[in-house]
Amino acid sequence: MVSVQEVMDIMEGFAPKHLAEDWDNPGLLVGSPAQRTERIVCCLDVSDGVVQQAIEADAHLIVAHHPLIFKAMKNVRTDLPLGARIAKLLKHDIAVIAAHTNLDIAEGGVNDVLAEAIGVGKLSSFVIEQQDEDGRPASLGRIGTLPTPMTIADFAAQVREALPTAHVRYVDAGPRPVRKVALCSGSGAEFIGRAAALGADAYVTGDVRYHDAQHAAELGLHVIDAGHFGTEFPVVASLRQRLADALTERKRTVEVIADTQSEDFFHVI
Template identity: 55%
Template sequence: MVKCQDVMQAMERIAPRRLAEAWDNPGLLIGSPADEVRKILVALDVREETIEQAIEDGCDLIVAHHPLIFRGLRAVRTDDATGRKIARLIRADIAVFAAHTNLDSAAGGVNDVLAERLGLVSPVSLLDGAADGEPGLGRIGELPAPLSLEDFAAFVKTHLGLSALRVVCAGGHAVRRVALCGGSGAEFIGRAAAKGADVYVTGDVKYHDAERAVGLGIHVLDAGHFATEQPIVASLAARLSSALGKAVEIVAETRSSDFFQTY
């Protein structure tokens, strides 16, 4: 058994809070640093099914990527989805901790795990470091050998476990230099193009984002918000297990899936 404070300190080493964007809300969102923790569930989101698994598995703490609470709450109402989840968590005595954009930027975080999954060689930050020479958001690196856009898209589908993905073709050029940003990163298409990327992999790409990419001559793969971030769950669970040792049991959430389905 450990204290919640011990987990918070381990997470600070993995994803320092100073790396978070100013608008973000990482940290302990429900519970107390003094809470005793015997079992931790690591998840992407705090969904109803996440809470269900935490209760059934006897977890004392959920460590999630996406914060359950983003902005100040004026009420906790159980006829509201967020309020209902908060009330259920408090009744079950389950604490919640989130590491969001700080985990995106951190070394070994969301974007490094995605870069590794996609086989990038020696990836570096796409954006300037978040603080004190630390990695920033996004990554850019090289594939071991050039691929056609079609073959690279097939590779991404396979390695992210996708049934489909959206492809923006910006010409006939092959793919060698790859930029990426897990989650919602369409705002960085221009930066990826400026750094010489042949293709940009992210999620939540809109119509005019695609239009801009074509104008800049950079292919885009919209692999979805969920699929580009989900790989961090197992990785973070393993890192926390290494950091905290046998004093606490750590499991990865297994019930969530992408909200979007392709028919």
Template identity: 65%
Template sequence: MVMCKTILDALERIAPKRLVEEWDNSGLLIGSPAHRTERVLVALDVTDAVVTRAMEKKADMIVAHHPVIFKPLKHIRTDLSIGARIQTLLKHGIAVAAAHTNLDIARGGVNDVLAEAIGLEQVSSFVLTEQHKDGTTESLGRVGALLAPMRIEDFAETIKEALPVTYVRMVKVGERTVRKVAICSGSGAEFIGKAAFLGADAYVTGDVRYHDAQQAMEFGMHVIDAGHFGTEFPIVRRLAERLQHELETVKGEVEILCDDVSHDVFTVV
């Protein structure tokens, strides 16, 4: 058993809070740093199903990518979903921490895991968030290259097989071969113009709207929408592995578990 602060310190080494975007709400959101922790459940979202799973597994803490409290709360109404969820977490002594944009940006984080999953090499920065004096940069998303050029249809099929999805949506623009690829996990349609400016043959993200797709077509760039869930859920297992590694030399035992109940909220019929 360790203190919650020990988990937070390990999380800080993986995804430093200095990377958090100003509008974000990462860090310890429910509980105390002194909270004693024996089991940690790593998840993408803190849903009712995840909270139930944490209780079943007797987890003392949930580490999630998406914050359980994102927008400011004016009240905690236990007859509404977020209030009831917070009540349940407090009642059962389950602390909750989030690593959101810091895990998106961090090296080895959400976007690097996505790049690796879909076969990108020579990976570099995409949307710069910080540039250091030594020339190194931090960024949302990544830009990389495929080992060999592919047809957009084949690339889409590769992504569908690599990610936890049953389908992807594709915006095809002519017969342009795909070699250079920009990616942004989760919801990155706002960066379509940036991807096109950098010369990407295809852009992979989630939550693409109709007019976003039209814009990509005007730029002559393919887009593959693999969904918010699909582009981010692969981080869950990798984050669990990294937390376990970071805690190997810590005094006290703690078990790191992976969310095994979540699935995409969208299906195709």
């Protein structure tokens, strides 16, 4: 078994809380640091399906990317979805830890997993938020290169095949080949100008709006919108493996399970 506190210590090594944005809410959100468990579920969102998976697996800890509790709560209404979910977690002694923007920024975190999945290498900083404890820049997103140039259509197809999404949308900004790629998992349309300024040929992110796409086209920047879910869900398997390896090193007999319940909210017909 392992305590929630020990898992929090491991997560601090992967994704230190000081890397998180000021508006974020990472850390222990439900339960006690003293809670002990033999199984852990890793997920993107603490959904009803994930909670049920944890109950059925007799897991007493969920490690999520998105915080279950994000804004200040003045009440816990069990007749509403969030309150009912919190009540169910407490009833079954299931604690919840979140690592959000700190896991986005951390080395080996969401953006590095995304870059590897879509074939972008030789990575460097994209949007520098702060410095880590060694004085190195801590970056939201990454910028790197493809092994060989591609057309935007071919690169978009490669991204679609690599990620858990049924479709991607892309902005074709002209005949410019794609070699240098910027990326920001989740929702990063606000950084389109930054990607163009750094000389990226294409920018991969999610949640791109119409006028964001228009702005990118005017800048001559290809954009691939692979969705919020599609660009972030790959970290779940990576996090599961990293936690499992770290617990094995500590000689803890704990099963770490990846979320098998979640899928993108958007469907295409």
